[in-house]
Amino acid sequence: MSGFRPTATAISDFTDFLRLHTFKDDIEFIYKELDSPDEESLTLQEIADLETDNRIAYSNGSTLAVYIYFSDAPSEDDDTDEGLVTLGAVYRNTSMIIHEATIRKLASQSIAVSNADVEAATLNHEFGHLFGLVNLGTTALTDHEDSAAENHCNVEGCLMRAELQFTLSGKSSLDLKKGAYAANQSPACVLTGATVMSLLQPSKTGKAVEIPGLGTACIEDIQGNGAEIAPKILGNI
Ligand SMILES: [Zn+2]
């Protein structure tokens, strides 16, 4: 949406994440500015319809195209009274929505956390699902899927973790997920604000925050699927 472009810092961090976990060297972002649909909130069907109208790139041969919609509207299923807000979700195998307006609102509530931090954590987490994590098309080689949060990791500090925040009413972010995407056939992640803020812990080195990476169990899963991490880190290329 006009005025809701992600920060260059977040896109740079996201690119680093993709380079680290794939063999892709040539990664390009094509921005297409759209007018606001002028909706107070968006349903998944509306998000999918917007993609049909606006998507310009599709996968071709060994080139993978991914569509990411940066929305000026929150998810229809947000419950702001309960503090349950959705930052991002995957809804098709190469499609992702980022609720940019919600990200900015959330980041503005913390002195330590910037828009770029929340954007990068959300983009990387959602792309982890497009890698098939956890048990979302990529087989989990060890038992690290969270029994309480399907398709998420139970390893402390892993990017693919989903913290469930229970509130006074007993509602959880998992209920939010079920409500939002129960009707959807394909698996989807709904990443809540509470999860991302708990992932973005202030670092000990004095830098504001550290965006978590994939834990060992998740990395092993995608390596089992043919992904690579070692060469770039170990300098084996
Ligand atoms: Zn998720």
Ligand SMILES: [Zn+2]
């Ligand atoms: Zn993990």
